[in-house]
Amino acid sequence: MIAFFRQVLVVTVKDLRAELRTKEAVNASLAFALVILLMFSFAFDPLEETTREISGGLLWIVFAFAGTLVLNRSFAREQPNDCLDALIAAPISGAALFLGKALANYVLVLAVELVALPVFGIFYGVHWTAQFPQLMLVLLLGAWALTVVGTIFSALTVNIRLREVMLPMLTYPILVPALMGAMQLTAGLVNGKPISGDTVSWLKMLIGFDVIFTAVSLVLVETVLVG
Amino acid sequence: MSAVAVDGVWKFYGDYPALRDVRLSAEPGCCLALIGRNGAGKTTLLRIIAGFSRPGRGHVRIFGQEPRETSTRARMGFIGHGISVYDELSALENLILFGKLYSLPDPRRSAMEWLERTGLERVRNGLVREFSRGMRQRLAVARAFLHDPGVLLLDEPFTALDDRAIAVLQRLLREALAARKTIVMSTHQLREALELASHVALLTRGQVSFHGPATPEMVADPGYVYARYGEAG
Structure with missing residues (x-):
């Protein structure tokens, strides 16, 4: 088990190091997130009550689109020199490879979210720090849902010519339950309402989604990579 | 067998x-x-x-x-059509990475040994993207032989x-x-x-x-x- 997590860590560090040297995915994702937040702030009057109500949805639309830019690069990064062959040939399980890549993606997606969140707070005039610990919990769970589904489909679409188009087309329909949960929870939290009553069921669903899709991805990744 | x-x-x-x-x-x-x-x-x-x-x-x-x-x-060691090493990493980092993935007892020492055997020890810290084609290919050979397949x-x-x-x-x-x-x-x-x-x-x-x-x-x-x-x- 220790060897498994050591291999996971090796893959994660490798991906993060490669990304930090090029910054191609993070820069694109961050720029995209900030531009969309700015455009939404012009499109929707931040002082309107309805805007506050849909603010959680707007935020997660931004996270989902920006996150896809990070996730698209995950397995595509392995293509230029056929590096994926070397990883598949190495004596590590598909699960370790998947988990290593997913963790690296998670760090990058969270970094983008954590930069975008204060900007969102400023543009929309919401009290996003009022329920900060709970908001962080939702961000962590929502980001993992996005990451785990995006990473497995990044592996699936790596050899497809139009993978940049295919990845969001495949991931967004599957992510609907997780995004709905994250949106509902975030909308309340950024307006200062804690998770309670009806919203607890959304939280449970988000946790369930994360557990199920992580398990399914770990089981399927070997088939996805080798056929 | x-x-x-x-x-x-x-x-x-x-x-x-x-x-x-x-x-x-x-x-x-x-x-x-x-x-x-x-x-x-x-x-x-x-x-x-x-x-x-x-x-x-x-x-x-x-x-x-x-x-x-x-x-x-x-x-098993494999050399395919691609060199299967990362452009964003140095020669040494690439070989240490694969040494770790193959659970070698001392990945750094094995990496240094193979950099020497393939004549790349002087450029070990250079990023692969800056290498000539011949150097990249020698690094690919080092990667394939690294774990003594x-x-x-x-x-x-x-x-x-x-x-x-x-x-x-x-x-x-x-x-x-x-x-x-x-x-x-x-x-x-x-x-x-x-x-x-x-x-x-x-x-x-x-x-x-x-x-x-x-x-x-x-x-x-x-x-x-x-x-x-x-x-x-």
């Missing part, structure tokens, strides 16, 4: 059979040259032997085990190599054969391959049309195999 055993392997791309009932074996210490025209199925067969792809029918065994077994993968699978290993990289690779392959490692290589460059090969397999449209020891006639005239056993023969 054969080091590599291919038994009745078929591979279909849609309805098209890229490999048809391929049966081959390579014993420890044997160098098998897989030859054939473009599209004959050499790369497909090598990828199945390496475990990158599963056969439609039949099976492959490496020292009696499935290629996808973790312990089998630890005993018992079976080496090489897909067109001499294609586009510069003179120095060819010399490095040939020296390492001779040393590997002397240490009773098994080499399976697909190639178009028959002259270089037949200098090393103890056995030859000719693939014709996905089928093995010849499999046997390399003979003096083959070494003297690389076209002999095609003329005698190929479609023209």
Whole structure:
């Protein structure tokens, strides 16, 4: 088990190091997130009550689109020199490879979210720090849902010519339950309402989604990579 | 027990059979040259032997085990069409990465040793993206040999190599054969391959049309195999 997590860590560090040297995915994702937040702030009057109500949805639309830019690069990064062959040939399980890549993606997606969140707070005039610990919990769970589904489909679409188009087309329909949960929870939290009553069921669903899709991805990744 | 055993392997791309009932074996210490025209199925067969792809029918065994077994993968080295090293990492970082993935006891020491053996020790901290083509290819060779594999699978290993990289690779392959490692290589460059090969397999449209020891006639005239056993023969 220790060897498994050591291999996971090796893959994660490798991906993060490669990304930090090029910054191609993070820069694109961050720029995209900030531009969309700015455009939404012009499109929707931040002082309107309805805007506050849909603010959680707007935020997660931004996270989902920006996150896809990070996730698209995950397995595509392995293509230029056929590096994926070397990883598949190495004596590590598909699960370790998947988990290593997913963790690296998670760090990058969270970094983008954590930069975008204060900007969102400023543009929309919401009290996003009022329920900060709970908001962080939702961000962590929502980001993992996005990451785990995006990473497995990044592996699936790596050899497809139009993978940049295919990845969001495949991931967004599957992510609907997780995004709905994250949106509902975030909308309340950024307006200062804690998770309670009806919203607890959304939280449970988000946790369930994360557990199920992580398990399914770990089981399927070997088939996805080798056929 | 054969080091590599291919038994009745078929591979279909849609309805098209890229490999048809391929049966081959390579014993420890044997160098098998897989030859054939473009599209004959050499790369497909090598990828199945390496475990990158599963056969439609039949099976492959490496020292009696499935290629996808973790312990089998630890005993295989592969050089494909790409160099399979990361442009964003340095030569040393690349080899340490693969050393860790292969659970070598001291990845840094192994990496340094192979950088030295392939003449890359002076540029060990340089990013691969800044390397010349020949240096990148020598690094690919170092990556494949790093974990001292018992079976080496090489897909067109001499294609586009510069003179120095060819010399490095040939020296390492001779040393590997002397240490009773098994080499399976697909190639178009028959002259270089037949200098090393103890056995030859000719693939014709996905089928093995010849499999046997390399003979003096083959070494003297690389076209002999095609003329005698190929479609023209």
